[in-house]
Amino acid sequence: MGEIMEQTVFSVSDINREVKMFLEGTNTFKNIFIEGELSNITYYRSGHLYFTLKDASASVKCAIFRYKYRGVPEDLKEGDLVKIRGSVTLYEANGSYQIVADFLEKSNSLGLLYEKMEMLKKLYFEKGYFSDEIKKQLPKLPINIGVVTADTGAAIRDIINTTHKRFPNVNIYLYPAKVQGEGAAREVSAGIEFFNRMNGEKQLEIDTLIVGRGGGSIEDLWAFNEEAVIEAIYKSEIPVISAVGHEIDNLLSDLVADKRAATPTQAAEILIPEKEKLTDKLESKKNLLSKLLLNRVTMMKKELEYRKNNYYIKNFGNILDNKKFDLMEKEQKLSRELRRIVQKSREQLDYRKQRFDRINLQKIILSEKENLKKKSAELNQIMLEFFENRKNELKYKKARLSKYSVSDILKQGYTITRKNGKIVKRGIELSKEDKLEIEFLDVKKKVVVK
Incomplete structure (x- = not known):
């Protein structure tokens, strides 16, 4: 081979x-x-x-x-x-x-800055700071807005102009802070904490905070990636909009804030509805509500008029008297029927009591109990004989089958050779380089014909 x-x-x-x-x-x-x-x-x-x-x-x-x-x-x-x-x-x-x-x-x-930012992003993500479940809802119409940004930058001017253009009645409170360079993160976080403290002491009633600045390089914007700012936004009881003007999408203040705006102007647009549109909307709802109420009143008047002319309302007294008489009559009938039922039940009870007195129930119960024991013993014996016969029959069939099992053949020292999954019966079926599988009692081996 x-x-x-x-x-x-x-x-x-x-x-x-x-x-x-x-x-x-x-x-x-x-x-x-x-x-x-x-x-x-x-x-x-x-x-x-x-x-x-x-x-x-x-x-x-x-x-x-x-x-x-x-x-x-x-x-x-x-x-x-x-x-x-x-x-x-x-x-x-x-x-x-x-x-x-x-x-x-x-x-x-900027490799080192990006590496630090990725490290902080991973840290705060694992802490759950960016979860949507903890983000606070913005008010529908804020009256008092707190802004943390530079007092000389374009950001505060854009926020004031956009806000008052859309809704002049809104009050804006500015906490001037450095937004770039050394100490910027400390001042921005201090501004967020200041407004929260004023709210807690009832000195102010700030509805929402806008924290941000205009655009710049990543170095200029870095204060909004600092841990002090992230912690202050996360701990703020007041909803916070991060409004840092930039093109990249991974400033950490954007991720932790309750809402992100691409620019300070957009922050004001997101937060403040246009007064004229809001007034028109309210007027439209007012008119709709007036129509609905008017229709409802008209329908109720018609319903009332209909009920006034209703037969049952007009003749309510007479109908009530008739109902009283009907009720009294039914009550008398019910009383007579109940007495009849009670009397009949008593008679049946007396009859059954007399029958049971004539029967010795104890003897019947003992006799039936003895019969039950006897039949149970007979059933157990039949089941034991049945299972013994089945057991012997299975042993006999197993002994006959074992003569033809693969494992018994292999135990006698034989092997089984397969080619392409089929059993090889004659040597003439084999050629050089054929790949075979030989099955022994304990293992299968793959071989090649040389």
């Missing part, structure tokens, strides 16, 4: 899948930072970015899906030195590995 060799054979798909599972299953290759030089940059209309990252002696293929939503620059060019963050994976179709990234920045730009 030739030499028999044991071997484990993988398909190409199997080995690629195993390698992919290994790479994606270990933390060593997740969320790693890699620095290198860009080449083969391709922006696709689908929103995906593909490129190669290389250094002096090696290169690796990379991809960023939906890059526009991840703050990836759109002016990347060949040779740019960049840093990415991503995870290693394997493309099963051709067996090549690549980096799927979610962050890219040009080197020597």
Whole structure:
């Protein structure tokens, strides 16, 4: 038959899948930072970015899906030195590995700031600071608004102009604070705490806070990523709108606030309804309510007039007297029927009592009890004989079947050889290089005919 060799054979798909599972299953290759030089940059209309990252002696293929939503620059060019963050994976179709990234920045730009922001974002996400379940509802029509921003910037002017244009009756209270540079985070958080304290002491009745500033670079906006500001917004009893003018979507103040606005102007538009539109809406509802009430009154008048002319209302006294007489008559009939039923029940009870007195119930019960015991013993004996017969019959059938079982054949020293899942009966069925499976009593072995 030739030499028999044991071997484990993988398909190409199997080995690629195993390698992919290994790479994606270990933390060593997740969320790693890699620095290198860009080449083969391709922006696709689908929103995906593909490129190669290389250094002096090696290169690796990379991809960023939906890059526009991840703050990836759109002016990347060949040779740019960049840093990415991503995870290693394997493309099963051709067996090549690549980096799927979610962050890219040009080197020597703002890497440390973004890393710190990602660390804080993860920390506060795990604490539950960003949960929608804890966000407070904004009032429908706030009367007193607290604003924490610079007193000389465009943000406060935009908020005042937009608010009073939409609803002049709203009061605006400003807490002037630095919004960039050293001490900015401390002053912004102090402003939030100030308005909450004034509300608690009943000195003010602030309905909503707007915390923000105009646009700027990430360094200028960094105060709104600081822990002091995040904690102050989270602990605020007053609803907070984060209104920092910026294009990126990951300032931490936006995530923890009860509402996010892209600009201070938009914050005022979100919060304050237009007085004219609100007045028109109220007037429309007032007119609708008046019509509904008028229709209801008209219908009730008609209903009242109808009831006034109703026969039963006009003749209520006579109808009531007739009902009283009917009730008295029915009461007399009921009383007579009850007496009859009681008398009949007494007679039946006396009759049954006399019958039971003539029967010795105790003897009947004892006799029936003895019969029941006897029949129970007979039934038990029949069941025991039945099960014993079935047991012997099964033993006999098992003994006959065991002569033909595979395990008994193998116990006698024989083996079973299969080719493509079918049992080989004659040697002529075999050829060189045929793959066989030989089944022994304790194990199955795969062999190749040499």
